[in-house]
Amino acid sequence: MADVLPSCRSPAAMKVAGGDELSAKEENVDGSAMAVDSDVNFEAEALKLRGQWELASVLNFLNVFEPLIGKSLRISAEEIEKGLIMPDSSLVELHIVLLKGILPPVSKMLNGSNAWVTVLCKKLAQWWPRVAEGEIPIKAFKGEEISNYKNLDPTKRLLLLKALCQIRADQDDAVSYISDCSKDKTQISCFQKDKFGGDGNGVSYWYDGNPFVGYRLYREVIKCDRKKKGKQKGSISLPKFSTRWETMATNLEEFHKVKDNFLCSKISSEFAVGRKIESDAIPVLEKLRKSKERSLKRKHRKSMLLNGFKKSCIVGVTRTCRIRAPVNYTFEEYNRAIDDAIGISRTLGCWLLLIM
Missing domain, CATH: 1.10.418 (Actin-binding Protein, T-fimbrin; domain 1)
Incomplete structure (x- = not known):
């Protein structure tokens, strides 16, 4: 009956309640907006760092x-x-x-x-x-x-x-x-980095990284502005250099995107870099991703087996309080319990060897 009766609240009370609901909604919206803003700020700061x-x-x-x-x-x-x-x-x-x-x-x-x-x-x-x-x-x-x-x-x-x-x-x-x-001449390349490509007019590409730090592709643009020292003829012009640094790719998807764009470019230097990305960088990144996926699957299987083993052990030793298993202090029962324990440990060991 209470659900059928009309509300006895006054219009003012209804406005207050509606205001509370509205403020709660606004608070939720503000909270989500703050989360979005923090993500946007983080991405902006990360892009700023990658430009250094x-x-x-x-x-x-x-x-x-x-x-x-x-x-x-x-x-x-x-x-x-x-x-x-x-x-x-x-x-x-x-x-x-x-x-x-x-x-x-x-x-x-x-x-x-x-x-x-x-x-x-x-x-x-x-x-x-x-x-x-x-x-x-x-x-x-x-x-x-x-x-x-x-x-x-x-x-x-x-x-x-x-x-x-x-x-x-x-x-x-x-x-x-x-x-x-x-x-050792084989290790000197670690300290003397060669360009990944360039046009010879101030634009250079660099590729660096390892499986733990990660692989990245950079572009460096060096511009030279010459300003005359004086208005007289024969005055020496002083060059002024400015450098712009850009991180072009940080993961496999970004490398693929840069590669596709460069392979469609009509600029010979960019096309050459695209071919080099396809032959040198992409296979390394794909192999690294597959290795990480296998490692994650291996850890997941191992955790599942360990959890299953723990549960089986817990289920095996628990007994109800009303029905207790009879205890026989004989050598046969003792040997049977030892054999069961050894069998469980061997089974677990075989599973662990399979997933390693």
């Missing part, structure tokens, strides 16, 4: 000096971008590993959660004129550098990371590593 040649330099450093830094620190390019935009544990770990390799050692000061920022500022203050240009974005000052680092623009954090990589490359062990590798 310093990011490519950092990724190349991690690729070249991986044997020296250690294979335990394997961080992808996307994780570095995410850490530069929103500092996280992976970015902290990367900085700490690099700082520990710079003399004099400061491992004791890196135990604190944010102490690495202070150490970073002190190291950069000593080396900045030799590894970078302009004014250093952050300086150590009574602990304020920790909050200042969090408020830095991602591109500024990238400059600090690039300078830190340069300092790490100037250490004695890194110089010895380069010297030892230079004796």
